[in-house]
Structures are given as structure tokens and as C-alpha cells.
Amino acid sequence: MNCEQLMSAAHDYFLRTLPAGPRAEFDAHAESCPACGEFVRVCREITCREVNEFLDRYVAGDLPPERMAVFERHLSICSDCLNYLESYKFALRAAQTSFSAQALQLPESMPEELVRAILAASRGE
């Protein structure tokens, strides 16, 4: 197995659906190739589920530095998590943009009728 084949087989390898033969070849290549060995090590460091569970804290920069580094390494090799992260941040940005004062078409100043109603109500009228 070469590096390209290892990358192609990685998804099935971690899903445990790779047959025994190719699985042994995968392990042998990861053992002998420093770059692929590092890739496999990072993949084992944290799962996508764990990354997803703490994504809010990662986005807020609210994780200990060593944990941030683990997230960064995972995101550098996992396109699923990276794509999810980007879409998660997009959703947050979309919420904020869509409820901005401009998007809500708020008046620049308080409508006179409303001001009068509030002043009257405060006087108990």
C-alpha cells in the first residue's frame, strides 16, 4: 500500500469496515511511512463526535491550549469536521446578520406615537 492508497482506505479503516488483508497493509504502511504514521496518530487522537460536541468552545477559543492543538490537528486532516465547522460558523453569522438592526428595518429614532404612549403609560394614563 502506498500513501495515496492509505488515504483512500482511511475512511473504511476507521469505520472498521476494511477487510483484514488491506487492514494489515494499511498498518504496515503507517508503521513505515512517517507522514502516514502521523496522519493515523492524529486520527486516533480525537473523534469527529468529540470535536463536534465541543465545537462551540473551540469557536469561542474557550479550550485549554493543548486541547486547542488537538482540535487543530484533527481539523487539518478531517474535511468532514472542517466543512461542518465552517457551516456552523456560517449559521452563527447568518443569525447575527439576519437579526441586525438593519435587517430588522428598525427606525432610526423612536416613533413619536410610541414615545407618547410610553410617557402616558408611565403617568398611569
Next chain:
Amino acid sequence: MTQPTDAVPSASQAAKAPAGASTAGEEELLTQLRGGCPAAFERLVRAHGVALMATTRRILRDEHEANDALQETFVSAYRAMDRFDGRCPLGAWLQQIAVNACLMRLRSRRRRAEVEVEELLPQFTTYGQFAEHQERWTEAADARLERGEMAELVRAAIDRLPDKFRLPLVLRDLEGLDYSLVAERLGATHNAAKIRVHRARQALRALLEPHMKEHL
């Protein structure tokens, strides 16, 4: 006339809001307000009205009801002015009164058609990988967002979230309250507030996803 809310926070509670302490200009206004000066109260309404209108509209999503809640907010503040000690900005204190006024109104509302948030969360295999590949969203989505073309769609998606998740999202991500205040306002633990904000963002992301794929 609308009834003022009883749920007026103390200034120390409001002091946990994002902004700092009140300014010298506010001190002067506060002195006049405590003296019962009608002109000072009108200045307060004009100075903070539009920002609070944004708060009530974001939470209640109905212009008429939002204006009623806004009126309740100012009447409550007017009557509780002597309880405000100036340790936080007036705006932060007023914002919390407005949030309380809105929450009281929501309690009496009929249940809306809502999505099941659990069904919108990502699925994982036994080994912790995504069960389905996550596609990259198109860069065109950003441009559509910037042009304001997605605002209605996004607001409608957020409206479909149950209040248990929608409100934490509104208070944290739109109103900028910190998690401890979100938890306090909603009667939840700090950790529950954080989890609900995260779940609400995940659910919103899932509701937007089909519209992003259309443009891939």
C-alpha cells in the same frame, strides 16, 4: 394600557451584562430621573428605545407585541428607578427588564409548530466518525448573506426552533448576554444554557443546509 412587568433585575444582576459601568452622562440623567423629571424620562425613552425595540422584536417576532413589551419595559423601569444604583449602564439594566417582559409574554403564548432539535443534530458511527460526509458550503452563500438575501430564510428557520433552544440562541448570540445571564434569565444551569446554545446553532445549521446545497 399594558401592564408593567414585576421582573425588574437588580443593578448588580445587570452588572454581569457585557457593557461596563454607567457613564458620567448617565449619572446626571439618573439624578434627574430619580427626581421625577418628565423630560429626563423622555430622553431615556428616546435614547434607548430603538435598541430595546430590537431586543423585543428578536425575542417576540411580532411587531405589535414587541412594542407592547417595549412600553412595559419603560413603565417598569420608571417605577423601579430608585432601585437602580448605577453600578452598570442603564442600557444593560433596561435590556434585562425588556428580556423579562418578553419572557413573561412568551409564557402565555400558544405553542408554535416546532422542529425536533434532536433530529437535526449530526449523526456519528459507533467509532465516532460522521455517519455522512459533510459537504463544503458554497462561497456564494456568503455573498447572498452579505446582500441580505437570506435574512427572511434565516429568521424563519430560527422561528421554527422550540423556545427552549431559540431563546438561549437569541439571548447569547443576538443580544450578547454571557452564559451566566442567559442561564439566570431562563432558569437553567450554566452548563444547560451552553449546551442549548450549541444545539440551537447545530439545528439552525441543519435547517439552512438544504438551501446551501441548492446552490452548490
